[in-house]
């Protein structure tokens with residue numbers, strides 16, 4: 262009996278030892294932090310990494326993007342390698358890290374960006390990540406009405422005093438940088454917002470917070486960006502961002518409240534070549550043009566555009582979180598739910614695809630097809646892309 266009790270006690274001790282080791286292993290704060298500033302060790306491991314990084318209001322990938330953005334923009338190079346590793350582990354691609362640095366060169370200065378490159382290179386070398394290759398993706402088409410309004414503001418308020426700065430703003434910043442496909446518009450907005458908060462530039466924040474939300478960032482995510490940055494840029498910077506966000510949210514509400522003064526403008530997205538883009542090869546097979554893309558103002562979730570498929574062209578397999586409506590404008594097309602029959606559609610036909618149903622749509626093998634597609638976004642996303650539809654499935658119309 263006594264032996265059993267002793268055995269249990271030893272087992273209990275052993276378990277505690279393992280647990281303690283386990284706890285040490287889970288610590289992010291290096292040992293000297295506990296030696297010098299045990300309180301900081303506690304806040305690092307129990308609050309910052311034990312609580313804040315785990316909050317569901319912002320995905321770990323987003324937290325990594327804004328953390329690296331804060332470090333790059335404030336020139337905290339010593340922390341960049343550790344957070345670059347974390348960012349890669351959280352699903353940020355090497356190309357996205359490079360593009361984040363490029364974006365922040367223009368928003369927080371070349372010296373910060375060049376210093377960041379040196380630190381990131383160390384991590385890429387250690388992980389055997391090769392040199393970046395130029396993206397083949399076509400430039401992103403900016404929403405034409407709001408882009409025209411933005412350019413008009415710059416031409417009115419900047420051009421008379423600093424004409425070259427106005428020209429560079431329109432031609433390089435928005436005509437080139439913001440159109441680069443290497444970072445999704447929402448993520449580009451996210452890192453820009455994070456940098457503005459981190460460097461304490463609330464004057465520029467309303468424009469970029471609105472732009473971020475136009476690009477799909479939710480209010481909960483926007484508020485969480487400020488919360489997270491409290492730890493990486495300090496409480497004063499986070500607190501200064503809050504009243505700015507509050508005003509931005511109120512402004513967006515005022516534009517849509519029933520009975521409120523109608524401040525929104527009717528927007529016409531012209532069917533011009535500038536508003537037409539080639540369907541990306543990861544999402545479409547064959548020749549596909551996407552034109553006249555639009556998105557309604559919050560709280561509307563609606564958005565869409567016209568997609569024109571050459572004969573034989575089609576989407577990849579995909580789903581829509583809140584479903585999709587297709588209106589066939591011209592030609593002959595096929596649409597198929599996985600496991601279902603391949604339906605042929607023609608001009609004037611309307612197709613409803615229910616939420617989460619895996620499907621593809623496109624032209625028939627012998628004729629092109631053009632449809633107008635409308636879908637509501639959930640958390641800023643209206644579609645989840647999957648793999649391309651192989652020829653045998655497309656042609657057979659089988660499962």
Ligand code: MN
Pocket residue numbers: 579581585614620622
């Ligand atoms: Mn679809």
